[in-house]
Amino acid sequence: MSESSEKLLVSWKGPKTKKNYFVGVLSKSDHAYEVNYKFFYNKEVVLQAEEEGFRPFVGLKDLNKEYYSEKLFSVFERRLPNQNRHIFKKIIHDYQLQNSDDVTWEYLKITKGRTATDNLSFLEPVYMDHDKLIYIGEIAGWSYTKSNNSHLEVNAPLVLRNDENNTDDTEAVEVINSNNGNARVGYIPKPFNKVFNTLLKKDYFLSGYVRSIDSYDGRPTIAVEKRVFRKDIDAKLNYLIHMKS
Incomplete structure (x- = not known):
């Protein structure tokens, strides 16, 4: 079995500002039929989030420590429904x-681990596959623009x-519907916008398409693929990026 790894960015939304704080990184590695999980805090961001009420997770209190486990950390696993429940099976x-x-892990990645009782979510990073940047994510600000994009379709x-x-x-970074008079669909969510803002300032042309539309509120998901030079992305943004190869 070859070694592979994945990571999810742990995001906490401030109740006052509604700002997304990427408070930590949860990763999983598979090697020789063994699975290992790792979690560490983005300390600088945590200190900002604490001003809005964020507190370190139960069992993961030390902001300076890297935590390892052969099982998904219990504080995160408890967010998932029992595997016998209909929603999990579906x-x-x-x-x-x-x-x-x-x-x-796949369930956590697909559902983003969201619950009705808190502001936590688990988001996929920007991927780099050799020199190809790959990003899939929800479009922010949709509630303000959906009336102007009622005919938006998958693959647009x-x-x-x-x-x-x-x-x-x-x-x-705006997301524009080129089939609808360049109407604004929304924005690349923070802090992923930093990656694309940097590339746009270096004169990259960036485009994508509607990958999916949520059946509940119609919110679109954007997919972007672009060949870029890795050196054109600020090293300070490495926590937002996962190297696939």
Whole structure:
């Protein structure tokens, strides 16, 4: 069995500002039929989030420590429903995960681990596969733009551009519907916008397409693939990126 690894970014949304704080990184590695999990805090971000009420997770209190486990950390595993419940079985069936080696990880990745009782979610990073950047994520700000994008469909082309007139966020990256008079669909969510903002400033043309549309609120998911030079991405943003190869 070859070694492989994945990671999820642990995001906590501040109840006052609604800002997403990427408080930590959860990763999983498979090697020689063994699975190991790792978690560590993004200490600088945690200190900011604590001003809005964030507190370190139960069993993972030390901000300076890297935690390792052969099982998914209990504080995260408790977010998942019992595997015998209908909702769990439905996800496994719908995404054809019956033969997966780690259905709990896949469930966490697909559902983002969200619950109705807190502001925590687990988000996939930006991937780099050799020189290809790959990103799949929800489009932020949809609630403000959906009335202007009622005919948005899966596979519709989308274009990214810096929103230079945004006084609230100097690194904001707009998602534009090129089939609808360049209407704004929303934004690349923070802090992923930092990666794309950097590339746009280096004169990359970035585009994508609607990968899926949520059946509940119609929120679209964008997929972006682009060949880029790794050196063109600020090293300070490495925590947002996972090298696939």
